[in-house]
Amino acid sequence: MKIKHLSLVLLTLVLVFGCSSKEKSEKPKIAVVVSTLNNPWFVMLAESAAENAKKLGYEAKIFDSQNNPAIESDNFENLISSGYDAILLNPTDSDGSISNILKAKTAGIPVFCMDREVNADDAATSQILSDNYSGCVSIGIEFVKELKEKGKYVEILGLVGDNNTWARSGGFHSVVDKFPNLKMVAQQSGDFDRNKAMEVLETILQANPDIDGVFCGNDAMAMGAFQALQAAGKETKVKIFGFDGAGDVIEKIREKKIIATGMQFPKVMAQTAAQYADEYFKGRKVFPQRVPVEVELVNAANIKDY
Amino acid sequence: MKKKYVYILAFVIIAILGYNSVYFKKLSDVKNAKKENFDFKAYADSIYYKGILKSKKTIALTNLISSVKTNQEAAFKKYGNRLGIGNSAYFMIQSTGKIIDIKDGIYTIADEKNGVVYIDTKYIFGNALRDASGLVKLTDFKTNAQFNKVSESLNDIVRNEVIPKEIKKVQIGDSVSFSGAIKLSKKQTLFTDLLIIPSQIKLQ
Numbered sequence: 277m278k279i280k281h282l283s284l285v286l287l288t289l290v291l292v293f294g295c296s297s298k299e300k301s302e303k304p305k306i307a308v309v310v311s312t313l314n315n316p317w318f319v320m321l322a323e324s325a326a327e328n329a330k331k332l333g334y335e336a337k338i339f340d341s342q343n344n345p346a347i348e349s350d351n352f353e354n355l356i357s358s359g360y361d362a363i364l365l366n367p368t369d370s371d372g373s374i375s376n377i378l379k380a381k382t383a384g385i386p387v388f389c390m391d392r393e394v395n396a397d398d399a400a401t402s403q404i405l406s407d408n409y410s411g412c413v414s415i416g417i418e419f420v421k422e423l424k425e426k427g428k429y430v431e432i433l434g435l436v437g438d439n440n441t442w443a444r445s446g447g448f449h450s451v452v453d454k455f456p457n458l459k460m461v462a463q464q465s466g467d468f469d470r471n472k473a474m475e476v477l478e479t480i481l482q483a484n485p486d487i488d489g490v491f492c493g494n495d496a497m498a499m500g501a502f503q504a505l506q507a508a509g510k511e512t513k514v515k516i517f518g519f520d521g522a523g524d525v526i527e528k529i530r531e532k533k534i535i536a537t538g539m540q541f542p543k544v545m546a547q548t549a550a551q552y553a554d555e556y557f558k559g560r561k562v563f564p565q566r567v568p569v570e571v572e573l574v575n576a577a578n579i580k581d582y
Numbered sequence: 583m584k585k586k587y588v589y590i591l592a593f594v595i596i597a598i599l600g601y602n603s604v605y606f607k608k609l610s611d612v613k614n615a616k617k618e619n620f621d622f623k624a625y626a627d628s629i630y631y632k633g634i635l636k637s638k639k640t641i642a643l644t645n646l647i648s649s650v651k652t653n654q655e656a657a658f659k660k661y662g663n664r665l666g667i668g669n670s671a672y673f674m675i676q677s678t679g680k681i682i683d684i685k686d687g688i689y690t691i692a693d694e695k696n697g698v699v700y701i702d703t704k705y706i707f708g709n710a711l712r713d714a715s716g717l718v719k720l721t722d723f724k725t726n727a728q729f730n731k732v733s734e735s736l737n738d739i740v741r742n743e744v745i746p747k748e749i750k751k752v753q754i755g756d757s758v759s760f761s762g763a764i765k766l767s768k769k770q771t772l773f774t775d776l777l778i779i780p781s782q783i784k785l786q
Contacts, residue, residue: 393725393726395725397724397725404667405726407665407666407668409709409726409727409730410708410709413707413708413709414708416707417705417707420705439725439726439727442727443726443727443730446727446730447708447730450707450708450730450734451705451707454707541667544667548667564720564721565720565721566666566720566721566726567666567667568665568666568667568668568720568726569666569667569668570664570666570667570668570669570670572669
């Protein structure tokens with residue numbers, strides 16, 4: 277009888293300590309969910325986030341939402357059921373992504389947004405965002421000066437459901453709209469996509485062959501705009517402005533083929549998001565809801581620094 | 583028996599009237615509606631006239647430069663304001679000098695102690711004044727878009743009310759006192775080309 281009791285106690289101890297030692301050996305899992313992996317900028321953001329999470333000792337896996345809120349939703353369902361412990365998210369849609377974040381929140385999983393803001397201040401644990409507005413104020417001032425306060429221009433917007441699109445456009449227009457001799461002849465979405473922006477500008481150029489400037493909501497679209505202008509033989513006449521600080525645009529600024537861009541710091545955002553997740557696991561529960569990351573203007577005057 | 587039906591009818595009528603005259607809204611919806619109706623102009627007026635003009639954060643430009651040269655980190659922490667992460671911060675400064683050039687809205691000032699500085703009266707844009715003042719917190723507003731509207735209203739006050747009134751009195755050769763916001767970067771080693779977004783320019 278005593279032996280039976282002893283075996284039972286031993287079995288219980290083995291089960292308890294066995295389980296707890298297994299739990300201890302399991303690393304928390306961090307999911308990196310990005311809007312798209314079709315754009316090198318987001319690839320860098322995703323890979324930096326995953327790399328930083330791994331450096332901090334966590335398992336990390338990247339999920340691609342393919343710019344589709346429905347796929348993002350599926351990703352969330354999947355990673356909630358798979359037992360992920362934190363999510364570093366680059367949202368697809370400023371409104372549409374809120375419900376996904378709330379689902380994770382209900383499941384007790386903190387979500388740290390990177391780069392793109394969602395329109396809620398009680399869903400994500402924290403949002404680490406580029407200061408798009410200030411960056412585009414600087415670009416707007418550069419634009420006005422370069423065009424000498426007059427001329428016709430085109431604005432190619434990013435995704436219309438994304439807050440970054442409107443923060444950038446808002447910053448730019450807060451400056452440019454104060455100069456009445458600058459006329460915007462077209463404003464269309466290029467979905468942050470190089471080919472789409474090229475097609476959009478090609479069509480706009482047919483009706484407006486005499487434009488003086490193009491402001492693009494990201495650098496991929498600035499490259500698309502450059503291609504469209506080059507095909508039309510207007511790349512030296514029309515001044516192009518982008519936003520991101522992508523390598524190919526930095527090269528074009530060096531070659532004086534693109535005027536300026538706003539340098540974002542995706543690696544800083546990714547690192548901060550991973551660091552916040554680490555602090556969360558270690559007990560910190562209160563984070564600033566929005567953390568703006570400075571954007572620096574890059575133009576011919578300071579290109580040597582980049 | 584008839585009375586009973588009258589009472590029931592009266593009760594139904596009162597219930598219908600009551601149901602249609604009282605409604606409940608989510609507190610979050612009410613708060614959102616309040617933010618949407620927020621009077622940014624009045625708020626910016628208060629920030630400018632009661633805050634910026636009387637700001638205790640304003641430091642003499644000479645003292646700021648000296649502090650930054652002595653201990654950049656401490657000077658940025660004590661006098662600067664940076665929302666979030668970045669290399670630069672905004673500062674509220676004041677100084678005096680003589681106007682030596684006016685071109686395209688930029689007033690070139692031979693500052694008595696700091697060499698040449700520039701006052702920009704044309705490109706009053708962005709968050710320099712709002713952030714240098716340190717009076718508005720990011721958490722005061724639900725979204726960045728609302729937060730940035732504060733800057734736009736503040737800039738409108740300076741651009742439309744302050745600059746035109748004060749600037750038309752001054753010309754080349756005049757001595758002026760001035761205050762405003764500057765942006766300094768931690769990468770910065772020289773203090774030439776300092777551009778000031780003015781909050782005030784006055785003939786001395």
